Each structure stands twice: as C-alpha cells, then as structure tokens.
Amino acid sequence: MTVWGRSLTLGAVAAVAITLASCVSSGGVATPADVPSSCDELISNQNLYEYNPNLAANPAYEPSPLAANIVAEGGISCGWLNASNGIELSMTMRQAGPDEWQEIRAAAADEAGSTPLTKVDGVISYSEGLGVVQAYISGRWVVIESTGVSAEGDVLMLLRALSLPSD
Secondary structure, eight states: EETTTOOOOOOHHHHHEEEEEEESSSTTTOTTTTOOHHHHSSSOOHHHHHHOEEEOOOOOOOOOHHHHHHHHHHEEEEEEEEEETEEEEEEEEEEEEEEEEEHHHHHHHSSSEEEEEEESSSEEEETTTTEEEEETTTTTTEEETTTTEEEEEGGGHHHHTOOOOOO
C-alpha cells in the first residue's frame, strides 16, 4: 500500500489502525489544544518502547470509570497491553487548573491505601490488585492505571516521558 508517496507494509498499516483503536477521546469533540489528541502524541512510540518493549496498543481497551469521566471532560485515554504477560496499562489526561488539582489530589489522598508521590506532585493508590497513579504535570491531570503498578518507580519514566507542549 502506498500512502503519501511511501510504501507501507500490511504490518505498518495494522499497527497504525491498532494504535488509533486504543485511543479514546471526548467522543468526536476536539480536545483542548494543550491535551494531546492521539496516543502517539501523548507518549511517543519510542518512549513507550523504552519503558517496556512488550507494550502494544490494546484494541479492546475500555476506559475505567475514572478515565471515562476524564475523557467526558475533554481528556484523552489510551490503553496498552503487555504482550508477554497480558497486563493492561492505561494513561488518561486532561487539563486542570491548580485549584482544581488541589481538590482532585485531596480526594485521591483520602482513598484507602493512598500514598503521596515523592518525585512528582501526585498520589498513588493500590487496591484489589490495581495501582492508580494520579499526578499533576504542567497543568494536566494524568492518571495511570494498571495491575502492574504498585509503586511510584513503576511509572516515573512514563510520567517524565509525556509529550507536553511547554507552558
């Protein structure tokens, strides 16, 4: 197949289709300019590979209730699947002002099993096998959810690798 003058293999076309299928944004409504509009814009494929080369877009990704609410408020949510062990990982983001973030963080900190993050502004909770990291980075509320996350170090590289426009 030739696209924009470049020859693509069927595998490359499938990879693009799978990547787009694993991204959920606010139902056809444009996301704010400072929030990525695709999973590739949220975190580059190279950074995702460096984090874990076994992660691939999850075509069956369904946002959690928390992620679905964030998407409904103009955010984006992306899901990946670890091909080696079947563990799912999702990342969700939307803009949030500092005062709103303080409310979000306070509510997250009140949840049982939550602990403040030490390297970034945020909270991690671990309950019933699911790790949930909520962080505030450059005016964005970022949520990472996975059964493979139980400590801040499990996601610190992902948080630092986000593709965000400079403020």
